Amino acid sequence: MHSHHSHSGDYVAHGVDPLEDIVAQVVKMKFHTYCLTEHMPRIDEKFVYPEEMEGVENSSEAIDRLKTNFEKYLAHAKTIKNRPNEFGTKFLIGIEVESCDQNHIDFAKKFIAQNAETIQFCVGSVHHVNKIPIDFDQENWDRSLAASGNNLKKFLIEYYDTQYRMLTALKPLIVGHVDLYKLYLADEMKLDPVTGECGEHGVGVGSFSIMSQWKSVRDALIRNLKFVDSYGGAIEISTSALRKKLKEPYPSKDICKLVEQYCGGRFVLSDDAHAVSHVGTCYDQALRYILDTLTLKEMYYLAENDDNDVFLKSIPIADFKSNVFWKSNYNIEI
Template sequence: MHSHHSHSGSYSQHGSSPLDSMIEQAEKLHMKTFCLTEHVPRRNAKYLYPEEKNNSDDCVNLDRLYQDFNKFVIHAQWIKKERQNGPTKYIIGTEIESCDEDQIMYAKEFMTKYSDVLKFCVGSVHHINGVPIDFDQENWDLALKSSNNNLKDMLLSYFNDQFKMIQTMKPLVVGHFDVYKLFLPQNLLVNSLTGDVVFERNHTDNNVLAVKDIPSLINNWDEVREIVIRNLKFIDSYGGVLEINTSALRKKLAEPYPSKDICELAKQYCGGRFVLSDDSHSVEQVAVCYREALDYIVNVIKLNTMYYLDDGDGEKLKALPIPIDEYKNDFFWKQSCLP
């Protein structure tokens, strides 16, 4: 079918398969569209991930990320040209880092510099208060601590950072909308009124609940719900789409990104525009968990239409609709080789 978000071991330190191997897999699976979206490099060394700090001189590592991105741009153009008559369409974009406002402006510079090549960006948030939230449990806990050990405050920070990013970049695809849930402990005790984390339960306080017992974190606090709606309305205003990202499923979460409560709000406030992404970093992850995603799309959030990106007329990239009956009956889903 389609994937609007991918990485490779060729240009990402946390990827594991060469880019050429990944596109071969996309074609083997008869994918119609496979978007190439390596990360914009980071400007500040403090945002390097551990696997990127393999040299004592962080400036060397920052320069390597910069050079790798330049190589990616050249390689991606070669792929698009050489395989233009193949079974899969390749669209070149990038995933932007929104670690802070300086990094957002740096990403904007890259989009301008490569405007003739990069047709869109996947706009994502990976940090709260400068701390990565999708790397490991230790860092997620630090991000919570930096938010006054208050889960509501953590979510408010996340969605406010997301708003800054979408205001500046207007990303056509908004990536993994609720990635903060990756390391969110389901047994974490929270005061459901204030959002404060509770470290020792007082059984006389009925407001203290485990996260798993709160039906919807988004709808539990009016302040959080209101800024999520604000973000969705802004995305809708410039014609952006949200990705249904299956990496959450391969990481053993119960739902893709975004969760059902956010999807319901997106149907109401963002035109219900969703595209599908695998966020793959290896051959094994191309189209991973897509059958589960189809069930989520059809039977859980009950979309009437899915979307995909297309540059067929050679002009501005567009998000085009597919009626859900046509989508779910596509040949792609009948293949026995789907992961």
């Protein structure tokens, strides 16, 4: 089995457990391939998170520490990748880009090129809309929406426009949690179904189909998916949404159908682990989602050639669902 997106408490402030403990759990669970993808260091002090200020006097020191920690991560990841392990799990070295703003994206492109001997691939994500984090807490999500005039349609178009800027600059092999914005998007929030304005009146988000009813948002996503398809990238199915008690993984079924139509149906699986307890979490639910809801005929994963270059490889769904992982960890035999 595979995961293409993970973090640890060693190198990100919101992580929990040491990287070595997470790696040990990965091997214990008999993963075939597991990708290490700590966050690329941010370069602007205004994007420092509160927990990153612990033990430093100012945000400039926090930025310096992020850079130092990432250098340590790359060295540590190389050690993990190159040493044998009990199950023969393959570890690949990646980086996640948050797309805070255009400067961050531009820096990411240079940074990846400068470290090309170690960094094998990129997970391209969007964590900020209007330069405000959307997955940190409800307060910041609300501020980000307010910066779009409390208009959900405008907010989502800006999300996908930011994603497009990241995609065209970086061409990430893995596109992370495509609908991350739904983390703090409350079903009970009211909006005007035509204009997208949010307020006290209108329809509830939970009863509203964004992708089918807002053509401008759907078209923005389709543009992005077509571009990902043009260079052969894949879309991540992430169980972190299930871990956070959302109804579906990232991305939701309606988006997955667009991926099948406009991006070759290339999906990879990820747990986005930040702790030992997150490794392979909710993978049983993801299996049912893949088999029963999406009825996929194949999955993809990152493989590696003799030159340490990575590429996407397909796996028939029959082989995917019969992997030893499911019996060993969830007592599932299909």
